[in-house]
Amino acid sequence: MSARTAPLPWTGFRCRGVSVRYDGRNGGLAALEDVSFAVEDGEFVCVVGPSGCGKTTLLKVVAGLLRPDSGEVVFAGGRPRNALVFQEHGVFPWMNVLDNVAFGLEMQGVGRRERRERAFAFIESVGLGGFARSWPHELSVGMRQRVGIARAFVSDVDLLLLDEPFGSLDAQTRRVLQEDLLRLWRDHRKLVVFVTHDIEEAVLLGDRVLVMSGRPGRVLEDIPIPLVRPRGTSPREESAAREIRWHIWRRLEGDVRRDLAIAG
Amino acid sequence: MPAAVALGGLALWELLVRTGAVGPLWFPPPTRIVARLGELSASGELARHLGATLGRLLPGVVLGGVPGLLLGLSMGMSTRLRTVVDPFVAALHPVPKLAILPLVMVLVGIGETSKVLLVAIAAFFPMVINAMAGVRQISPLYFEVAENYGARRPQVLRRVVLPATLPLALSGLRLALNSGFGATIGSEIVTARDGLGAMMWLAWEVLRVPDIYAALVVICIIGVGFNKLVLLLLSRLAPWQPERHKAP
Secondary structure, eight states: OOGGGSOOOOOOEEEEEEEEEEOOTTSOEEEEEEEEEEEOTTOEEEEEOOTTSSHHHHHHHHHTSSOOSEEEEEEBTBOOOEEEEOSSSOSOTTSOHHHHHTHHHHHTTOOHHHHHHHHHHHHHHTTOGGGTTOOGGGSOHHHHHHHHHHHHHHTTOSEEEEESTTTTSOHHHHHHHHHHHHHHHHHHOOEEEEEESOHHHHHHHOSEEEEEOSSSBOEEEEEEOOOOSSOSOSHHHHHHHHHHHHHHHHHHHHHHHHHHHHHO | OHHHHHHHHHHHHHHHHHTTSSOTTTSOOHHHHHHHHHHHHHHTHHHHHHHHHHHHHHHHHHHHHHHHHHHHHHHHHOHHHHHHHHHHHHHHTTSOGGGGHHHHHHHHOSSHHHHHHHHHHHHHHHHHHHHHHHHHTSOHHHHHHHHHTTOOHHHHIIIIIHHHHHHHHHHHHHHHHHHHHHHHHHHHHHHOSSSHHHHHHHHHHTTOHHHHHHHHHHHHHHHHHHHHHHHHHHHHHOTTSOGGGSOO
16 A cells, blocks of 8 residues: 555655765765755655765755755755654663653653653554663663654654664564554655665665665665565565665665775 | 671781781771770760861862862863863863962961862862763764754753763762862861861871771771762662663
């Protein structure tokens, strides 16, 4: 089922010629160069590229945390409420699970009682109910990441920006959290931009995959993923997916090898 | 285990004195020191000295620690302020605090004020440095998360900066108490007529060696007590810290 079928407030946006340079001792570093793409309502867009290609920078620009040196991000009705989910450590260690999940609501001025009720209802629905009073350090990495994602969904955002959220998880945990995320996305209909360096993950999750080059990051290709959801259920779909993954890898391989050569 | 080592050491000490291997005048046996502590407690003399010492130490630590905390937090948050103030902190912090007692006495007189002020100065620096370090060690990620969810400056302060700084600020308090304690005893040795430092000095003048040891024992106990107190505060106020990050 596609998320695009339901009428939604238009939360799509357009990146136009976005470039970002970081100042440095050696004259600075171009992180993004002339990045342009458009994202539509309710889409699940994956951004894939070699590490260090400016994917995180791109998310920060979209989130409004970083001003691009040139170019712009245009939203239909002004920048919508958005939430960034980081790879790790985005959960505050000094707040328990409940307060962490309720943090977005707290910042929106939702009263203590209401925000706790809403946060609790949500964490119960994702199976963290028994850990509402736990400290983050008492949780596994996967559970902490669930907390971060729950916080984003509870906070009534229209745009969800995920920065390699499952990058540090073991394969099985990742699998479960991917399914969680897809279910939440289906139920809550948010626009999702999901950054990953994992091609398989990108093809499994995205409606579209933006392939980015090595530093400075540019959009090499914008690939629609025409596979029906839930994915990975039929052999024929799997062979189509494999072909897309192969295609993406061919686009990236040169940059990855180049970066390794420079690093070595 | 440490208790066993201490008891063993004391037993050895007692034995060496009793057998005449060590002179009892300079090394009174532990039993003698304990007895003397009992006498000093009973007469109320110990309480008087202890009260005087704490009466300088605690107000001094508050007087120096609170501004130190506030300045340290501000320096942690403002690069501009840090750039201006940090060189002065770096220059003044290593100065032995007792070395400025003469100057302090010239400025405010030889009374209680000079001693409390000296303690305040001694407590001020560790507090500044730790509070500043506490803010600076906060991962920029947490600020980004807060900003991303629309936190304003007061909310960032209350929900991110203060809780994240708390553990290091408390270890600053611990250092401030130790440093202030040193300044208290030192200034009492130099100028006071009461307080544990003065008690030791008077005991030396009349060669009442057991009194010196008795005062040292009390100083040790108070010092250990402060450390325990701060650790208790830490586990109460920052229960979110994983065990391995807690000070032993």
